[in-house]
Amino acid sequence: MNKDRDLELTTQAGDVDEVAAQEAIDDERAKEQHAHPGGTLERYINLVSTVNFSFVLQCSWEAAAVTFQFALSNGGPASIVYGSILAGFGTTLVVTSLAEMASMDPTVGAQYRWSATFAPKWPRFFGLMQGWITVFAWICSCTSNPALISNIITGLVIFNNPDYVPKQWHTTLLMWAITSLPFFANFYFRKLLNPFEAIGALLHVIFFIVSIITLVVLAPRSSPDYVFKTLTHDSGWQQPIVAFGIGLLTVAYPLTGFGTPTPSPRCSPHHHPSPIA
Structure with missing residues (x-):
């Protein structure tokens, strides 16, 4: 009996020593990071700026305002109404899942990190696939915003100058100019991001x-039959299901930015994600 007790105490002492050694290593790493400022990132974004960033980044109603005309020719009013309900319900389910994973493992990596952490089988494979999907999503998202803004500018120019004939390279140059603004702002004017994000959230x-x-006050009224029962396919697709599906892309686009503001954790060096229940 005494031997078993001694063995248990020895095991516990060994566990305590191992934990103490790991904590000492973590403390030394933290001291080295603070001793070399070049190895740490400059923190100039606070909680208020993070909330403002989420407002500006999501910009749901702005995205809906500049893309809903595409759904009018692909599905029509019925596609917009019922598609918005369907997209909102599906987005809520996805957001709830992401929030649960964020509570267990708060990290900047977000989806591809969670796929590699929580996948029941082949986690590294699914993490790799999710990472590449995220890269392509970044490319498409960073392309869509300058494309929409350049189309708005081109439309305003045509509206005010009917003789103007737009060229494809005009739009390309506009997209490059629009993309260069946030590029240089993040490099050379990052201290101005906080006030700009505050102004953007307020204007939002x-x-x-x-x-x-x-x-x-000013918009003309449409009949209920036109709003809830009209399914159009003026874009050339004859099957209503296909037209509705294409229109669904338009109403889902304003809701695609919900995963991007996932915050990084402000945790100590000893923080570890909670295990899955």
Whole structure:
């Protein structure tokens, strides 16, 4: 009996020594990071800036305002109404899942890190696949925003100058110019990101209210049959299901930025993700 007790105490002492040694190693690493400022990132974004960044990045109603015309020719009003409900329901399920994983493993890597951590089988494979999907999503997202803005600018130019004939290279140059603004801003004017994000978040709310009031007061009214029962396929697709599916892409696009503001953890060097229940 005494031998078993001694063995248990020895094992516990060994575990304590191992934990103490690991903590000592972590403390030394933390001291080295603080001793070499070049190895750490400059923290100039606070909690308020993070919330403002999420507002500006999501920009759901702005994205809907500049893309809904595509759904009018691909599905029509019915596709917009019912597609918005379907997309909102599906997005809520995905957001709930991401929030649960973020609570267990808060990390900048987000989806591809979680795929590699929580996948029941072949986690490294699914993490790799999710990483490449994320890369292509970044490329498409970074391309879509300059494309939409350049189309708006081109449309305004045509509206004010009917003699203007747009060329494809005009749009390409506009997209390059629009892309260069955030590129150089993040490199050389990053200290201005906080006030710009605050202004953007404020305008995001103000202009939403202004736009809704303007539409309610000045927009012409459509009949309920046109809104809830009209399914169009003016783009050339004859099958209503295909037209509805293409229109669904338009109403789902404004909801695709919900995963990007996933915050990185402000944790100690001893933080470890909670295990899966």
